[in-house]
Amino acid sequence: xxxxxxxxxxxxxxxxxxxxxxxxxxxxxxxxxxxxxxxxxxxxxxxxxxxxxxxxxxxxxxxxxxxxxxxxxxxxxxxxxxxxxxxxxxxxxxxxxxxxxxxxxxxxxxxxxxxxxxxxxxxxxxxxxxxxxxxxxxxxxxxxxxxxxxxxxxxxxxxxxxxxxxxxxxxxxxxxxxxxxxxxxxxxxxxxxxxxxxxxxxxxxxxxxxxxxxxxxxxxxxxxxxxxxxxxxxxxxxxxxxxxxxxxxxxxxxxxxxxxxxxxxxxxxxxxxxxxxxxxxxxxxxxxxxxxxxxxxxxxxxxxxxxxxxxxxxxxxxxxxxxxxxxxxxxxxxxxxxxxxxxxxxxxxxxxxxxxxxxxxxxxxxxxxxxxxxxxxxxxxxxxxxxxxxxxxxxxxxxxxxxxxxxxxxxxxxxxxxxxxxxxxx
Amino acid sequence: xxxxxxxxxxxxxxxxxxxxxxxxxxxxxxxxxxxxxxxxxxxxxxxxxxxxxxxxxxxxxxxxxxxxxxxxxxxxxxxxxxxxxxxxxxxxxxxxxxxxxxxxxxxxxxxxxxxxxxxxxxxxxxxxxxxxxxxxxxxxxxxxxxxxxxxxxxxxxxxxxxxxxxxxxxxxxxxxxxxxx
Numbered sequence: 362x363x364x365x366x367x368x369x370x371x372x373x374x375x376x377x378x379x380x381x382x383x384x385x386x387x388x389x390x391x392x393x394x395x396x397x398x399x400x401x402x403x404x405x406x407x408x409x410x411x412x413x414x415x416x417x418x419x420x421x422x423x424x425x426x427x428x429x430x431x432x433x434x435x436x437x438x439x440x441x442x443x444x445x446x447x448x449x450x451x452x453x454x455x456x457x458x459x460x461x462x463x464x465x466x467x468x469x470x471x472x473x474x475x476x477x478x479x480x481x482x483x484x485x486x487x488x489x490x491x492x493x494x495x496x497x498x499x500x501x502x503x504x505x506x507x508x509x510x511x512x513x514x515x516x517x518x519x520x521x522x523x524x525x526x527x528x529x530x531x532x533x534x535x536x537x538x539x540x541x542x543x544x545x546x547x548x549x550x551x552x553x554x555x556x557x558x559x560x561x562x563x564x565x566x567x568x569x570x571x572x573x574x575x576x577x578x579x580x581x582x583x584x585x586x587x588x589x590x591x592x593x594x595x596x597x598x599x600x601x602x603x604x605x606x607x608x609x610x611x612x613x614x615x616x617x618x619x620x621x622x623x624x625x626x627x628x629x630x631x632x633x634x635x636x637x638x639x640x641x642x643x644x645x646x647x648x649x650x651x652x653x654x655x656x657x658x659x660x661x662x663x664x665x666x667x668x669x670x671x672x673x674x675x676x677x678x679x680x681x682x683x684x685x686x687x688x689x690x691x692x693x694x695x696x697x698x699x700x701x702x703x704x705x706x707x708x709x710x711x712x713x714x715x716x717x718x719x720x721x722x723x724x725x726x727x728x729x730x731x732x733x734x735x736x737x738x739x740x741x742x743x744x745x746x747x748x749x750x751x752x753x754x755x756x757x758x759x760x761x762x763x764x765x766x767x768x769x770x771x772x773x774x775x776x777x778x779x780x781x782x783x784x785x786x787x
Numbered sequence: 788x789x790x791x792x793x794x795x796x797x798x799x800x801x802x803x804x805x806x807x808x809x810x811x812x813x814x815x816x817x818x819x820x821x822x823x824x825x826x827x828x829x830x831x832x833x834x835x836x837x838x839x840x841x842x843x844x845x846x847x848x849x850x851x852x853x854x855x856x857x858x859x860x861x862x863x864x865x866x867x868x869x870x871x872x873x874x875x876x877x878x879x880x881x882x883x884x885x886x887x888x889x890x891x892x893x894x895x896x897x898x899x900x901x902x903x904x905x906x907x908x909x910x911x912x913x914x915x916x917x918x919x920x921x922x923x924x925x926x927x928x929x930x931x932x933x934x935x936x937x938x939x940x941x942x943x944x945x946x947x948x949x950x951x952x953x954x955x956x957x958x959x960x961x962x963x964x965x966x967x968x
Contacts, residue, residue, distance in 0.1 A: 383946045385966060396828065397869055404870075408957050437829065481868040481892060497870035497896035503957035508967035514944065546816060547862030551891050580862055582891055639816060726825045747818050747866065754842060 363518050363613035364587055365553045368492040371611075372475050380517040380620065388418070389474035389491075391505050394460040394722070395423040397479035397498065399437050402444045404502035411507040416449035418509065420469050422460040423453065425728045427721035434728070458694030458720035461485050461662055466694045468600035472588040473611045477501070477511055482662045482744060487573035487585030488566065490592055490610060494583050516551055516582045520619035521572075522558030525628030530778060532672070533568040534663065534742065534762035536560070537575050538633040538643045543625065546641035547580035554584040555619060560627055561586060566595035567666050574663055574744060578640045587612050632777055634740070635760035638748050646765055646777045652757075656739035657682075657770035658731065659763055660691025660723030664742025667697050669763035673715070674706045676767035676778050682714030683773030688766075689716050689731070691723035715770075727751040733758070740769045804925040806882035806903070807932070808854040812916045813843055817859060818866035819893065823875040825867075835871070836878040853880035856922060858914045860886065864893025870900060877902040883922055885910050885929060885940065898947040901955035905929075907940030 362370065362377060370378045372386035393401060398421045413419065421441065429435040438455070445452040457463045460480060464470055472490035477483065479498055486493035496511060505511050521544075527536065556572040569591070573584035586592075588610040596602065632646040659669045670690060682688045690710060692698035698720055701707050707717060724731020725743060733739060733756030746758035761769070764778040821842050827835050840847045857876065863886035864872060873896040876884060883903035887910060897904035905924050907913075914920055919932045925948070927940040943951070953959035960967055 383944060396825075400828065400869055400871060404957075433829070479868045479870075481866060483868070495868035495892045497868055497873070497892060497899055499870050499896065499899040499956050503899070503955075503960050504967045508960070508964075510967045512946070547865065547888065547890070550862070550888055577865070577890075580865070580888075580890060728825070745866065747820050749824060749842065750820060 363555065363618035364490065364585060364611055365492050365518060365583065366515060366618070367611050367613065368473055368475060369513060369515055378515045380515050382515045383512055384515060385510050385512050386475055388477055388505050388509055388511050390464070390469055390476045391419045391501055392460060392464050392476060392478035392480070392483060393419070393421045393501070394480060395425050395438060395441055398441050398445075401479065401498045401501045402441065404498050405506055406444070409502050409507055413448045413450070413506050415509050417451060419450040419506065420464055420467070421445050421450055421452050422457055422463045423455045424458065424460045424463070424722040425725065427455045427719045427729055430729055456695065456719050456721070458692065458697070459662060459665065459722045462665070462693035462697070465489065466599065466696050471596070472592060477505060481577045482574060484576035484581070484583045485570060485574045485662060487576070487583055488570045490585060490588030492583055492585070493573070495577065514551070516553040517620040518553040518555055518618070519549055520555045520557060520622045522622060522624045523556070523560035523627050524558050524624065525560060525626045527560070527627055528629065528631060530764070530780065531630055531632055532762040532764060533564060533571050535633045536627050536630055537571040538635050538640070538760060539630045540625065541575050541578050541635075542641045542643040544579055544623070546578050546639060550580035552581045554579065554581045555613070556584060556586050558624070562589065566591055567668055570666070571663060575640070632762060632765055634765060634775060635746055637746055637757040637759070640744070640746060640760065646761065646775065649759070649775045650777065652738065652759070652775045653773065654738045654740045654759065654769050654775060655686055656731070656733070656737065657686055657688045657766050658691065658724055658739060658741040658743070659766055660689065660693070660718070661725055661741065661743030662722070663744045663760075664763060665691045665693035665697065665723065667700050669742055670697070670701050670706050670710070671704070672763040673767035674709050676764050677710060677713040677715070677771060680713065680771045682770045686770050686773045687716065688714065688770035689718050689723065691718045692720045695720050724751055740766050740775060742766055804923060806854065806856060806922045806924075808856050808882055808919065809917050810856040810858045810914045810920050811844065811847055811851060812911065812914055813840065813857070813859040813863070815860035815887070816862045816865060817843060819864055819869065819872035820866050822864065822872040828869065828871050832874070832878050835875045839875045839879055848879070851879045851881065854882045856920045857881050857884040858886070858910055858920075859884070860911050861888050863889050865890040868892040868896070870896040873897050873900055873902055883924060885922065887911060898943065898950050899956040901951060903951060905940045905942065907938050909938045910940070913938050
């Protein structure tokens, strides 16, 4: 069995499971944000209403409304607060950061766990070796909250091996965008994706993060990286440390436990930009260069990491944000902002003309900020660029690495990072 | 179970696993954000239903009728996992939704809320907007009643069929709590 099968077997009280079977398994974490949490609470209170036996397993993070812009949205947050407190659910209020980053930073996700949430990027927690799956609100209201369980169809696993050393200036974010186009949006429907190979295994935890993040774009159920010494070292930095002694990290049985293997050589991939209208519509940055961008943003599930902020500071060292462009920086968590302060990155990027936003999900869906007018364009580290995602359906959203976002902010148009400025770029 | 009785979602209260009605057609990779824009998700369903798929076909929310069949291309319902997109579609009282393929959370949501869904390879070639389709989601058969042409889709797993018959996941959990206890 591979990691996903072992987790599902353990959590459903079985010795083994086979792809295609349906099992009912215990859930370790339910992650909700202020939107999905509200919708789930409505279904739960109206149609279920039983006690929640393990509320400490439920984590709610307010990240879309970091400061409610309307009375109605303030009402939604008040509803969520009352609901979470009434049931004893763990609540991380406005300013904690982006749902997924805040949950990891808070020590709420561990290898071998089953993690669910309605946010479609919930599979990103496979970066830690958890089985992380996006389920709908009715799953959460109907079985996860009252019973601590969910049903799962055991997926076939596709192993994605990445080989080779990247070109100078090509970051893991570029490789992830390229891979999405190479494999094809929706091409791995219902599969579990194991990201591995020398390129992934040598990557830091937060660089690995960018691969399970694209699971939803490929149509897959979940994506994961097998836990190893990189994972263990990262766990030691979190509240709770490396977890209980004597609970070895689950790993798969090896070569024969995936249904198929896809191998890619990443050594010739140049920096990428995903152009409108979808994540898989990628081009080399050089081929998209010159397109006007009025907005640039480091934030979202894919960005606002410390690695992104360092990369932007390096690219903007001695340069300024273009007068016709606004660069917004959204730390993914309070911990990232604190570290950016300690490293002097907050001052240097402020002086370069960037604007700091509170830790949150940033302009994602333009709920709190960052709506685009028709004809405007934004380049960002977000994970979505569908038409109408942030305001007008006639606005354009481009997705790129932090280095490319910062270089484009300085140029006022899509531009690659200057040679040598991206040494530490993530 | 896999029987042919009791599946909800039929037009005007008629239940069963068979549906017949004119179809609406949509393309590939339609995200949940375009099924229902996020600015409507907190509105009452009678407001939401006036905006379903409006950017893809403005006639759809105004003219869709109970029992109609929705046909889409590949990866229908990608993007958000929020069930509200499937609920918005269900609120139009369509009979069922057919697609070349579905985003997996959307497909799951359809069954969990009691909206019949089926993957049918070649469905976008078979069905033109307004064509009348006869669908049997137990056998997987879809027939264009004007041309007589048919396709065979992939019927849902028996567990999902049982969930549909119960009226969705919450109803199933109420009827069979031992499954989740």
